[in-house]
Amino acid sequence: xxxxxxxxxxxxxxxxxxxxxxxxxxxxxxxxxxxxxxxxxxxxxxxxxxxxxxxxxxxxxxxxxxxxxxxxxxxxxxxxxxxxxxxxxxxxxxxxxxxxxxxxxxxxxxxxxxxxxxxxxxxxxxxxxxxxxxxxxxxx
Numbered sequence: 001x002x003x004x005x006x007x008x009x010x011x012x013x014x015x016x017x018x019x020x021x022x023x024x025x026x027x028x029x030x031x032x033x034x035x036x037x038x039x040x041x042x043x044x045x046x047x048x049x050x051x052x053x054x055x056x057x058x059x060x061x062x063x064x065x066x067x068x069x070x071x072x073x074x075x076x077x078x079x080x081x082x083x084x085x086x087x088x089x090x091x092x093x094x095x096x097x098x099x100x101x102x103x104x105x106x107x108x109x110x111x112x113x114x115x116x117x118x119x120x121x122x123x124x125x126x127x128x129x130x131x132x133x134x135x136x137x138x139x140x
Contacts, residue, residue, distance in 0.1 A: 001021055003021070003022050003025075004018060004020035005018075005023075005030065005034075007026060008023075009026075011023050012024060013043060015027065015056060016037065017036050017037050017042075028047070029045055031047065032044070046134070
């Protein structure tokens, strides 16, 4: 019997939310996103108990990085390193004015006319490249 969702792999799990047989891949990837799993789903409970393999590999890699980084440090330097690392991991940067993708404007101090000219921006209009592409309407 094929999976009810992907129709590619063999269905080996009885999904209580769908009432059909699905494959393990669909169960793992669509759990709680496309499939509204009930609280008593045995596969959901098992997934919460055991973290994904990718998470475990990342944690092992991170520990290896820390061991290498702290190998030649004395205890005072290690404490300082961990303090800075803790600060950096918990820090949430403030949002810049104008949103996350806002760049410098002509009125801001960050606007550099020489850099703007090098990028093809003219003083009062769009760059030549925009005109070449036909993206700018000409005024009559």
